[in-house]
Structures are given as structure tokens and as C-alpha cells.
Amino acid sequence: MSYKNILEEIDDNILTITINRPKKLNALNRETIQELHDALKEAKSDDEVKVVILTGSGEKAFVAGADISEFADYSPKEGKGLAADGQKKLFDYVANFPKPVIAAINGFALGGGLELALAAHFRVASDNAKMGLPEVSLGVIPGYGGTQRLPQLVGKGRAMEMIMTAGMIDANQALQYNLVNHVVELGDLLEFTEDIAAKIMKNSMVAISGAIKAINANYDDGVNGFETEINEFGRAFGTEDFKEGTTAFLNKRKADFPNK
Incomplete structure (x- = not known):
């Protein structure tokens, strides 16, 4: 299938899905969320795909957040629908995906981008990665599972601080917080993640x-x-x-x- 905002590559039973909106720092809009859902749905029934790696194009960002221009004028009802639809189509779908999903975080993972990484089964970060949930600085809260999944990984207190301050943490701090499993140099990120995928695929x-x-x-x-x-x-x-x-x-x- 051909997509506008994502790239797909299958190699040795590993499907790498790259969010490809570099001019927007790979920000998630409704179209990209739908494309990611469609790609994952196809991968779910594809016997060739055993492990999925999610990453972003370029060296600056995994996903720098949601595309704010799409919902800046939404009503409360529309905002609720946006969160519910996004969680169903992508974030919960990733979290409950029957095949392993690994987030390879290359650069910024902010807002919806960090929430996408949180939904993955585990995370590997490049040494230049920065992560945060800055939604309260926009007068809103994380709406794609961030208030639920972040505390599960880093604990309630750290999650409260990260969300309340709207601040970012770097890759090494994320490792200390147990937010990511590994930190590697940017140039080694995909190869390192693929090596983990290969270990997984030796098993049932x-x-x-x-x-x-x-x-x-x-x-x-x-x-x-x-x-x-x-x-x-x-x-x-x-x-x-x-x-x-x-x-x-x-x-x-x-x-x-x-x-x-």
C-alpha cells in the first residue's frame, strides 16, 4: 500500500515504519494516524512481519507532537472525539498489538510523539533524544494515553512533575527513569533495535x-x-x-x- 506520510520497509521479518513528515518534525495529524493504523492492521495479518519498529525520518525528531493547527479551534465535544478516535485507531492499537512493537526514538518525542512511544511495548533512544509532555503549556492535557502510561513507567511523582512542568528530559534521564530500555548513538539506533528484534524472533x-x-x-x-x-x-x-x-x-x- 502507498502512503503519503509514512514509509515502510520489511527486511528479515522486521517491518520498519518511518513517520515521514520532516518539515513538520514528523508531527502527527489525523491523516498520519490513519495511515499508521492502516499499516499496522496490514502487518497484523502479514505472516512475513514478526516485529515492528516505529521511528521518525531524519535526525531531529521521532515525532515532535500532534499537529496543533488541526484542532486549535475545536469545541469540547470535538476535543473528546479527537482523543477517543486517536486512542482507538493508534495508541491503544499499538499497545495491544499482538506482535512486538519497538519505538526507536531518534530526537524529539514530545506530546503525541512521546505518547506513541509509550504505547509501544518498549523503547530504545538515540543519545540526542529529548522527551516530554508539554500539553499543559497549551492549556490542555495529554489526550492519547500519556496520563496513564507515563506513570506506569516512571512512577506517579515523576509523571506528575513531567506533565505539570511541561519540561523535557534527555535520553540519559529517560534511561534513569526507566522510560527507555537503552540509549545508543544516533547512527547505531536502528541497527541496535534490529538486533533486539532478531533476538525476539528466535523465540515462539x-x-x-x-x-x-x-x-x-x-x-x-x-x-x-x-x-x-x-x-x-x-x-x-x-x-x-x-x-x-x-x-x-x-x-x-x-x-x-x-x-x-
């Missing part, structure tokens, strides 16, 4: 999908994460991957998972 993708579901359940209000884990654990016993993994272990060889 069916089991990984179950693990994503179980881990996420712990953060869903009213959902018993332990119960979800038990169910996913039991479901794994009926997969071809379980048969191959246990057989390979008992025969002291490497598993060759069919991912079924």
Missing part, C-alpha cells in the same frame, strides 16, 4: 503474543492479570510451537518454531 511468536496480552492485562482496570496469564499459559499447550519448543529442549537442539 505465538507465545510472545500471549505474553503481551498477559502483561497488558495487569494494567487494565478490573482485569485479573494472573487469570489472563493462567489462560494464556494453558492455551500455549495446544500450539505447535509448544510441541516444537519442548521437543527441541529434550533433544538438546535449537527450536525451529513454526509460529503456530
